[in-house]
Amino acid sequence: xxxxxxxxxxxxxxxxxxxxxxxxxxxxxxxxxFNIFGQSALLEAKVGFELEQSKDIDAYTNASNIxxxxxxxxxxxxxxxxxxxxxxxxxxPETVYRILYEGDFVTARIADLEYIIVxxxxxxxxxxxxxxxxxxxxxxxxxxxxxxxxxYNINLEKVINGDV
Amino acid sequence: xxxxxxxxxxxxxTKKRDANFYKVIGVLVKVGLLHTNYVTTYTGKVSVEDILxxxxxxxxxxxxxxxxxxxxxxYIVPSKNLPKDLMAxxxxxxxxxxxxxxxxxxx
Numbered sequence: 001x002x003x004x005x006x007x008x009x010x011x012x013x014x015x016x017x018x019x020x021x022x023x024x025x026x027x028x029x030x031x032x033x034f035n036i037f038g039q040s041a042l043l044e045a046k047v048g049f050e051l052e053q054s055k056d057i058d059a060y061t062n063a064s065n066i067x068x069x070x071x072x073x074x075x076x077x078x079x080x081x082x083x084x085x086x087x088x089x090x091x092x093p094e095t096v097y098r099i100l101y102e103g104d105f106v107t108a109r110i111a112d113l114e115y116i117i118v119x120x121x122x123x124x125x126x127x128x129x130x131x132x133x134x135x136x137x138x139x140x141x142x143x144x145x146x147x148x149x150x151x152y153n154i155n156l157e158k159v160i161n162g163d164v
Numbered sequence: 165x166x167x168x169x170x171x172x173x174x175x176x177x178t179k180k181r182d183a184n185f186y187k188v189i190g191v192l193v194k195v196g197l198l199h200t201n202y203v204t205t206y207t208g209k210v211s212v213e214d215i216l217x218x219x220x221x222x223x224x225x226x227x228x229x230x231x232x233x234x235x236x237x238x239y240i241v242p243s244k245n246l247p248k249d250l251m252a253x254x255x256x257x258x259x260x261x262x263x264x265x266x267x268x269x270x271x
Contacts, residue, residue, distance in 0.1 A: 006199060039224075043201045050181070051201045052189060052222050054270065079196035126264065127223045136174035146167065157165050160173050 007044045010036070010057070010108065011101050013074040017067070018103035026070050029105060032063040034071075035097045037111040037119065038089065040080075042131070044100075045113040048138035051131070056083040059108075060091075091119045092148060114145040121154060125164040132159055179221045184210070188218040188225060195236045197228040197270060211241040212250070219263070226263045230254075231270035 014034070020026050038058030043051050057080055063071065072082045097109035117135055120128040135141070149156060158164050165173070190206025192198040212233075219226035230253045233240055246254070249262060258268060 006201075040199075043199065047201070052192075052198045052224050053200075054198060054224055054228060055196070080199070130179065130221060130223075133174045133177050136171050137178055141167065141171070156170050157173060160170070160177055 005044075006040060007100070009078040009080065010040075010044075013071065013078070013080075014101040014106050014108045015103065016074045017071055018101075018106040020070060021067070021105040022103075027066050031105050031107070032061065032067050034059040034061045034063070034106070034108040035095075035111065036100065036108065037091050037095070037097075037116055038083070038086075039120075041111045042113065042116050042120075044110060045116070047113065047135065048140060049134040055079060055081045057081065058083050058086045058089060060087060089119070090123055091115060092152070095119075112144075113140070114142055114148055117145065118148045118152060118154070121156075121159050122152060125159045126162065129159055129162055132156070136160075181221060184214040185218045185221060188215050189222075191236075191239045192225065192228060192232065195232065195239065197231055197236075198224060209239055209241045212243050212246060215240075216247070223263075223265060227265040227267055228270050230262055230267045234271050 017032075021029055021032070036057065036059045038056065039051070039053035040057045043053050057075060059082065061068070068082060068084075075081055091111065092115050095115040096112045098112065099107070100110045101108040117132065121132050155164075186204055187206040187208065188210050189198065189200060190204040191208075191210050193200055193204050194207055215225060215229055215232070219229065230250065233250070233254055249259075252259070253262060253267075261267070
């Protein structure tokens with residue numbers, strides 16, 4: 001049985017990274033930011049349905065490779081890993097990210113639910129079809145979600161039917 | 165379709181998760197290939213048939229199936245009748261995708 005939820009694990013990782021930077025143990029002291037999205041961010045949202053995710057943590061970040069190496073090392077303790085292809089993933093440009101951890105040298109934010117769902121069904125509709133179905137079944141479809149569906153011209157009927 | 169029709173369609177397409185589904189998830193969580201937002205505790209063996217069936221509900225299960233079989237075979241009920249595409253991977257072939265999913269990052 002897991003003893004910590006994902007949010008606690010991520011906060012622990014960011015705290016450790018922050019400490020290591022503040023002690024000057026990772027080269028120069030500079031402020032790094034992480035905007036987390038993808039399934040890991042979804043897992044922390046109050047979705048109201050069951051979710052599974054792989055080890056990957058998706059995040060946009062300004063951290064250089066030396067910081068990402070340390071970040072990944074901390075993640076490994078929790079059987080997680082940073083997806084180095086994160087920067088290639090598309091998120092709606094207007095995505096709202098909320099603070100998850102704020103330290104002296106590390107700021108981590110997590111994307112709001114609706115933006116993640118929309119990015120998932122645009123980026124990989126087949127793989128995320130059941131997430132959309134469960135999201136709708138949970139009665140979560142907010143005004144924001146409906147506005148995003150309209151804005152990005154998403155054909156929900158096709159996604160739900162697997163015709164994409 | 166209006167929103168009521170969309171929600172009705174989603175209800176109709178829902179797939180029920182049974183006890184075998186949760187056993188599969190339990191094993192995948194146990195070996196660290198998946199994480200969940202709910203608690204699973206199963207640590208016995210699961211059959212490939214049940215894993216494939218669970219993968220119809222959650223594609224991420226299929227994504228990590230080759231990794232499970234290659235690295236954590238002790239959790240799998242032995243079978244002589246594996247699907248050809250899965251057998252090929254176990255025998256060393258590395259196609260780009262397994263059932264349309266990028267599995268290679270997990271093996």
